Amino acid sequence: MSDPIVMRSLDEIQFWSRIMKEHALFLSLGFTYEQNKLIEEAQQFITLFERIEEKLARFTVNSDLRQIQAFNSEVYQAAVAIWSYKRKVLGLTLRCEIQSNNYPLLIDHISREAAYFANRIKDLNEGKLSPEPDTIIQENLFFLRIMADHSKFIGHLLDPSERKLVEQAREFSHDFDQLVFQAVDLDSMRPQSETVPILDQFLDQNRVSVVSLRDFKKTARDLIEACRIKSNIHPLLADHTFREAERFLEIIDLFETHLSRLNQ
Known part of the structure; x- marks a missing residue:
């Protein structure tokens, strides 16, 4: 019988990894051409979450709980990393150090979603269902x-x-x-x-x-x-x-x- 923690973990990662990847894309599209370093960082996150999606495809609902917990820990680190990146971009925007087509509220919005994703994975690894x-x-x-x-x-x-x-x-x-x-x-x-x-x-x-x-x-x-x-x-x-x-x-x-x- 499938472990509910395994099932829920795979479902959360499948949904939110795609969302995180798209957030990175949307941010990159909103930057101006001279903000190439920020664009490169966004593209690195696209690659990171694509790799997570590739790893996800190897698991099934019958996968071993310990393997899923290890994968969850890896995904958690990725979610925290993209949250930190988004907050950095928000700080630069609010201090008027950069101007882009990304609304400050939008950057805050997507950082809240990254925090939510990280917390969901953390809760699941702690057995909270x-x-x-x-x-x-x-x-x-x-x-x-x-x-x-x-x-x-x-x-x-x-x-x-x-x-x-x-x-x-x-x-x-x-x-x-x-x-x-x-x-x-x-x-x-x-x-x-x-x-x-x-x-x-x-x-x-x-x-x-x-x-x-x-x-x-x-x-x-x-x-x-x-x-x-x-x-x-x-x-x-x-x-x-x-x-x-x-x-x-x-x-x-x-x-x-x-x-x-x-x-x-």
């Missing part, structure tokens, strides 16, 4: 903020003449900002496992909003790929944000399954 109520709220808070950021990036990267789409993006930004504040309030209340109905309602509300945003991102992605709307959004970036919304929905499913077991 089942979420606690506090974890459920915190993870939703993390992803709600990610979705709010995506909405803002989309609105700013669409051509201003795409007025209807820009307005839709702004509405999503406002919606997810409100959900972030709700999650902060709920986190401060610290509901325990016996208050499962509150968490159920919290997840249901989040799901409705994420499904709407996911569908909007899918439409935008398809239109961008078909060159039917005007924007500065790379087709891969459009798909990237769509996949992260899909990931959030998968995590909501996992949490709802966990809560239903507690309720039995």
Whole structure:
């Protein structure tokens, strides 16, 4: 029988290694030509995560737990390294030592995702699999903020003449900002496992909003790929944000399954 830690580790690495590789690509595309050292570093991270993907392909859900833990440690180091690189770029940007086409919020956004990835791998290597109520709220808070950021990036990267789409993006930004504040309030209340109905309602509300945003991102992605709307959004970036919304929905499913077991 497959070890749940092995299965979860492989799933996290498969999803987030691709995300990290794409982050490096997006950063490199946003740098100016004279920032060649930063571009080279970004390309090194692309290579690093490609190698991780190649190693990942050698494992299966029946792989030995100790081998997976060793691989997790290697991936953890890579995630920490790209987090450090992103924070360095953010620092250079905030101090106006470089000017690029990478928004400071975008750099902070992708560094938060690198930290999340590193922490997930660390938790799995420590045998932490089942979420606690506090974890459920915190993870939703993390992803709600990610979705709010995506909405803002989309609105700013669409051509201003795409007025209807820009307005839709702004509405999503406002919606997810409100959900972030709700999650902060709920986190401060610290509901325990016996208050499962509150968490159920919290997840249901989040799901409705994420499904709407996911569908909007899918439409935008398809239109961008078909060159039917005007924007500065790379087709891969459009798909990237769509996949992260899909990931959030998968995590909501996992949490709802966990809560239903507690309720039995």
